[in-house]
Amino acid sequence: MSFADLNLIPELQRAVADEGYTEPTPIQAKAIPAVLERRDIMGCAQTGTGKTAGFTLPMLQLLAPYANSSPSPARHPVRALVLTPTRELAAQVSDSVKAYGKFMKLRATVVYGGVDMQPQTKALREGVEILVATPGRLLDHVQQKSVALGQVEILILDEADRMLDMGFLPDIRRILSLLPAQRQSLLFSATFSDEIKKLANQMLRNPTLIEVARRNAPADLVKHQVYDVPALRKRALLARLIRSRDMKQVLVFLRMKRDCNKLARELVRDGINATAIHSDRTQAEREQALADFKEGRCTVLVATDIAARGIDIEELPFVINYELPYTPEDYVHRIGRTGRAGMPGEAISLVCPDEHRLLADIEKLLKRAIPRETAEDTEDRPRRSRPAEEREPLDEAPKRHGSTPPPAPRPMIAADGFDFSKPYEPSTAATERAAPPPSRLRSTRPTAALLGGLSGKDKK
Ligand code: AMP
Secondary structure, three states: OOOHHHOOOHHHHHHHHHHOOOOOOHHHHHHHHHHHOOOOEEEEOOOOOOHHHHHHHHHHHHHHHHOOOOOOHHHOOOOEEEEOOOHHHHHHHHHHHHHHOOOOOOOEEEEOOOOOOHHHHHHHHHOOOEEEEOHHHHHHHHHOOOOOOOOOOEEEEOOHHHHHHOOOHHHHHHHHHHOOOOOEEEEEEOOOOHHHHHHHHHHOOOOEEEEOOOOOOOOOOEEEEEEEOOHHHHHHHHHHHHHHOOOOOEEEEEOOHHHHHHHHHHHHHOOOOEEEEOOOOOHHHHHHHHHHHHOOOOOEEEEEHHHHOOOOOOOOOEEEEOOOOOOHHHHHHHHOOOOOOOOOEEEEEEEOHHHHHHHHHHHHHHOOOOOEEEHHHHOOHHHHHOOHHHOOOOOOOOOOOOOOOOOOOOOOEOOOOOEOOOOOOOOOOHHHHHOOOOOOOOOOOOOHHHHHOOOOOOOO
């Protein structure tokens, strides 16, 4: 099947050809015709399936009649609104809208928190047909009257499950109340909780259900592995895995943002090029860390679940769960970063005894047991052949090398220039203090603070 078979207009066919796409992905083949028929959609799809183009292409086509080059803001009311949980995802969706819509005279902009509102206000006041936004910042603009939503015809909720996990439901309800009742709504979610079904029932009319993977099933190409390891030995095992498997690009997940810098710093001390991305870093720092990782200047990116949302890295070969997430759905989200676009990937979890219950929940959701490896399996052969007393200990226990001189100091500057040789100073922000210690496991759904410390309006 080609994009022409989906009756896409020539402007869009040219744009996808420029992107190098030769044929639609399964979700695109299903979603594009349904959206063009102005149907509501309930889409179950992970990142990496091509869902962004699946909703963006038909959205642009439906808006094509509004294309105009008038300078008057009145000629450019918001016709389509895309809501995303994080600024990274918002920026990515906005980039896609711009790339696919580059041959059309439609205006688009993106608004998210954590950055100056002024340039966003200016763009909104000039008028845009397509607005990509995170919920809190959108409401800030609504309050300031820099945007009106009374002419929205298409609403898209991307990664709706994540938005609910992050506590955006009240914001979403407020935004829904500002939109015309007569509209087309699309809801995309990687997982289907009861809360999502409830939201879908409220906002969708007779939706077409589009599923491209088994429900709650991670990409089939991913190989899952679990290493049973005491918590104190995780870091040494991580470093050893990265070296012995010659990993060149690894996304490492932690639960708490305050631990991300610490782990990245320790890896740098181990001689591994690592950086961290989490919501305490400025937008510029996050973008720089992501660019360094994507372009191969940095081997390891340490991230919280929230900071990693929307990270789009093609062919990411390894995802390592340094800590298991509190909810099994987050495991699915995390490993959705690998095994993408037909490439095989590996999801490796370092599991300490405290986390066995979380692992059982994940295996229940996956409906299969994950193979266990032992930490010794990671040792490279020459080392294994040495007598036990000569082996490097996995943990940080005092080294038993007798009179062997201490190793030369390793580089302490990360790819993004962050100096890890400075003493680690945990953030004292209120959000951080509110977070429980990492070892405290909870059976309830995680709060935003647990997932990365969010509070207030600018939580995106
Ligand atoms: P998404 O699931 O929307 O995050 O897309 C994942 C990746 O697939 C992105 O890097 C897209 O550029 C890419 N992609 C989307 N549609 C296609 C297609 N039809 N053919 C090849 N790559 C695609």
